[in-house]
Amino acid sequence: MADITALRARRDRALGSGASIFYREPLHIVRGDGAYLYDADGRRYVDMYNNVPCVGHANPRVVEAMARAQSTLNTHSRYLHEGIVEFAERLTAMHGEQIESVVFSCSGTEAIEVALRMARFATGARGIICTNATYHGNSDLVSRLSRTDRAGQVADDIRAIPFPEMYRPLQEGLSEVELTDAYLAKLREAIEDLRASGMGVATFIVCSILANEGLPDIPAGFMPRAAEMVRAAGGLVIADEVQAGYCRTGKWWGYEVTGFTPDIVVTGKPMGNGVPVSATAASKALVDGFRVRTRHFNTFAQSPLQAAVGMAVLDEIEDRGLRQNAASVGAWLTAAMRERIGRWPSLGDVRGRGLFVGAEMVKDTVSRAPDAVRAADICERIKDKGFLTAAAGAFNNSVKIRPPLVFSQADAEGFLVAFDQAMDEAHAASADG
């Protein structure tokens, strides 16, 4: 404990006091293995949060690929290299035929920057449409898509539309078909507003499963109709698959789940199992246009290291059937969690997409008022029982469950016991208080 206090003080100095950290008592994690993390006292935690180590913490095949690449060759991309071409070919082959070429980057933010600029160059328009509770990254341009950073911007080139959802619909009393139309009307308003401003519509950028919005159930038909509406307005559709892709949903890509066809696909987090790799994939014409216009170069990207590690991750997912694991364990866990709706007044809703589940905490199930304090408290209690989650979603009131893809049925069952206990204790504590 003294060690943690001292380390935390050093951290505040060396990294700045505002450096983001999880939990009231931060964890001092020293080792990872598969779906497990271990703290300095040797305590084991089941990791139910981290999607980056998708094929497991300390995955031996990834370590081996990484060490082999770095001890053979790791240089920038202005020489010919077989591996990076092969990696790009494998990635593009996993999408529809409209996706032909790749621009590699290091971080999701960088890949989103490439996608947004690609869309602007290709369309000649500047306007960007996003949802009103999204997060796509941390650069000057991309952070403006986030609600907090958008506030106060005037004469902006960004329009944020209400994210489509069933739990707190835009308007009460509508059928699902009418609700879809109501959300689409908001998209049309944004398009018309951008046209009226003279900026035009460059792109609609959206996380394919609305992960940061809290994985809402989306009114039927919204996503494909939105994509077509944007394209009819001359814009391109960017699918942010940084969280949604790489089998997270039980399918390879989130857009398969929500049923639309993107023009540009951005991937990131799990691609390198911890090695910085991200990608912007699109038609060859879009990529060529971007490259000619910018002469884009990224020192660390499109490297032999990214290729070797990236392909080891794809191999692991394929050889170990991790997509199927995400589908089956995820479906089981979501169903089990949904059965619990009604057991406690604070469990408002449970929504899942494969191995990505959100349990939404509310003040009560009638008002559905978000309860972020409750969500944080539940995450703390679950952590004390050896399972790591974090609060997230549009109102920060969802317990976010997004484990490595190697997460097992047995750990899902163990988690449910901890979750039930945490909820019982929390409600008993509320009743006491």
Place this chain on the structure above:
Amino acid sequence: MADITALRARRDRALGSGASIFYREPLHIVRGDGAYLYDADGRRYVDMYNNVPCVGHANPRVVEAMARAQSTLNTHSRYLHEGIVEFAERLTAMHGEQIESVVFSCSGTEAIEVALRMARFATGARGIICTNATYHGNSDLVSRLSRTDRAGQVADDIRAIPFPEMYRPLQEGLSEVELTDAYLAKLREAIEDLRASGMGVATFIVCSILANEGLPDIPAGFMPRAAEMVRAAGGLVIADEVQAGYCRTGKWWGYEVTGFTPDIVVTGKPMGNGVPVSATAASKALVDGFRVRTRHFNTFAQSPLQAAVGMAVLDEIEDRGLRQNAASVGAWLTAAMRERIGRWPSLGDVRGRGLFVGAEMVKDTVSRAPDAVRAADICERIKDKGFLTAAAGAFNNSVKIRPPLVFSQADAEGFLVAFDQAMDEAHAASADG
């Protein structure tokens, strides 16, 4: 050869036709070792271009640190971790006392984004001053600092001043003192223009040795006086040490060579010897302010992997005396190259900062008109003799020499033979043609 043609065709498809590549006949490099690169036919090249593998290609200590970190723990930064704190402490201790805390990123572009936004938040101003032949990165904001991408921007928040230099001075016939004043007057104009526009001065961002400008000899006193002028105007000084830092110049930091004190220091390329690591270092107040304002988080940055690899690189530089090597081999090579001025009409100037040397090609030494075609031709001829360089500089007319820090005196001597032959041949060819 057939293989290279086929691989290049696949590359054009998978990565887009405009993906940047070196040399008329691209190199198919398959292996690296120290300062050497090997192509698919087993031919050895002395790498005189790559600064990223600063402690040598395939450095065993880096490989070992990387494999150990990845097989132990590599997760995001919201848990406590000793290594990343220690790495940040080591980095800040290498600067003056004004540098206290670090924000880690993956790429140089990301670290520059952090620096620019940090300066804007701290000053409340928006105006950015840069030089007119710089390159700081590839995002929407940062690419606007590049000349090509700035063109045509109206009502911009960026002002580009002529970079200070002795070879093609802003005005002929001035003493060095007067020339310094002339360049400073341009800076003052930019400051006053930004103030008049209401945007104010957030920052002057500059590569500490003006690397992309072509490593010019800078009129005495310009850099420290410029820094003070910017601070007096309420702005912060960002030193871009992505190329200049990490012993490249024979000193740890480029600003030590050109004699100024930055408020914010950005480092990148060599930090991870190929693993994506970059950093923005500043006072704790600046870093805290940035973190509070943005709640900045970068998934892959500030990671155990970055820390382990980053410290292995520092250890190698220190234990193997690579700063001293850069200083001594660099000084010898620069002197030997400078002695050659006058031997060929196209060798206009040679300038060096440690193990970073530029040989500027001109149409003739009277007009000093840049000759980019000559520079490219010389690089091709040198390559055919087994030494890798590339053309760079404000006019793309300098042969850029920037080898790994492990580059030896023997290889420097070998290079000189190749350089002399290449120049002789090129001039003989010109005479023929």
